[in-house]
Amino acid sequence: MQIEILATLNAERAARRAAILVTDLEGGAQRVVREAELAADPLADLLARHLASGQSGLVEAGGRTLFLTVQAPPVRLVVIGAVHISQALCPMARALDLAVTVIDPRTAFATPERFPGIDLVAHWPDDAFAGPVAPLDHYCAVAALTHDPKIDDPALAAALRAECFYVGALGSRKTHAARVARLAGAGFGEAAIGRIAAPIGLDIGAVSPAEIAVSILAQIVAAQRAPRTGAPK
Amino acid sequence: MLSNESDILAAAEAWRREGRGVALATVIETWGSAPRPVGSHLVVDDAGNFLGSVSGGCVEGAVITESLDAIADGRARTIAFGVADETAWQVGLSCGGRIRVFVEPVA
Incomplete structure (x- = not known):
């Protein structure tokens, strides 16, 4: 060599x-x-x-x-929202060898007691990506789970700009329609917005937080393993 | 500290730039219960220092010897270990698996 x-x-x-x-x-x-x-x-x-x-x-x-x-670079999962689903999601994601970070500015949610051993960042997403969290890239999956547009939207925008291989957002179809309108208003095109998996997760009829976590991770694995010939733009 | 693949290739480059003779061994094929997956690396310098693993320890010694030979003669080679191999009785894989390893000098 x-x-x-x-x-x-x-x-x-x-x-x-x-x-x-x-x-x-x-x-x-x-x-x-x-x-x-x-x-x-x-x-x-x-x-x-x-x-x-x-x-x-x-x-x-x-x-x-x-x-x-x-x-191939190690895949990172950035979870927006230190919520109940995230508590189920994080240990499962680690079992899949994903490097997990949870971002939530609400310090009542983002506590080490609720997320033992998980990289937890109690900042707004924009501040997190400007400082303590490595910038997003093509080898990141982003799951926005707070239900709060003030927290989810900036993270989704950052994920779309960084061409993350997976971008998912929790919320009903109605919630997502409103989100689509906001992102379009912020200048994102149809193709970019269409890359958001919403409602998040494969449709397996998930009910409990753990089941929803499984559906999200299955969708992430499917996106990760889909053959791709092009480079990320 | 446990070395990952990133450390191993970084070490290979750093050692070579220091002027050491360096060889890189890569697992290219496995059968049965081989302990290290295809693509695993072991880097060896001309003093016999090494980092990484191609077999979890079973045939490391033989791979290091081949690596020193590759550094000396500048040629790449492929070597096989396993139960079907005569040398297995000397260095064999106790797990019963078989592996093929590509050993190449870093020029």
Whole structure:
């Protein structure tokens, strides 16, 4: 392996961008395909499938045996609202290896007693993203669960601007219609607003907070594992 | 401290830039109950220092030896370990799994 290849892999990892190292096991020839270059690559479909699954592995292509080393940034889940559903959601999300942060400016809700061991930030979303919480990016899922537009809306706006791979918002269809109108008024287009999963979660008839948490996480996993050939814009 | 894949590749780059001879080993295939998943890394320097794991310990010694050879001759190689392999009786995987490891020098 050339040191330049290693340096590229490390730089992409540090920048939280995906990359795939393609190694020809017979000749030892190697190249790095960055996420932004993936769609134009001759092996685009193959690489996209491996990137979606996050799995490294051997592949056959053009009569050659190649090893794909998949390097995808760790996925973060940012939960807006230290509410009852979040209490069920956080431990389940950690079991899925998601790095979880809960943001809620209401200090009565955001207490360590209610969220033991969870990264808890008692700030308004905009202040949180400007300071204690790392900026959102394509490898973040955002679930807005407060029911309060003052708290949820700024987080949803930030999530859409950052092209988060998953953006979900709790609330009835009626609540969401009002939310759509507010976001449109704030300048978001139909395509961007259409990326919000609302009502949040897969429709499994969830009733209890834990069941709703399962439906949300199932939807996040589905979004995470869907093959993607393009880079995030 | 337990090293993750990020630490391992960062160490490989840092060690090489310090002028050490460095080899990187990667699990490329597993069968059965192999202890470390495909894509796992082990980095080795020319003094035998290492970080990471390709087998949870069972065949690490043999992989380090191969890595030192790769640093010395500058050539990549693929090595296999497992119950079907003669060497398994020497270094074998007690779990009964089999693995193939790609070992390459960092130039």
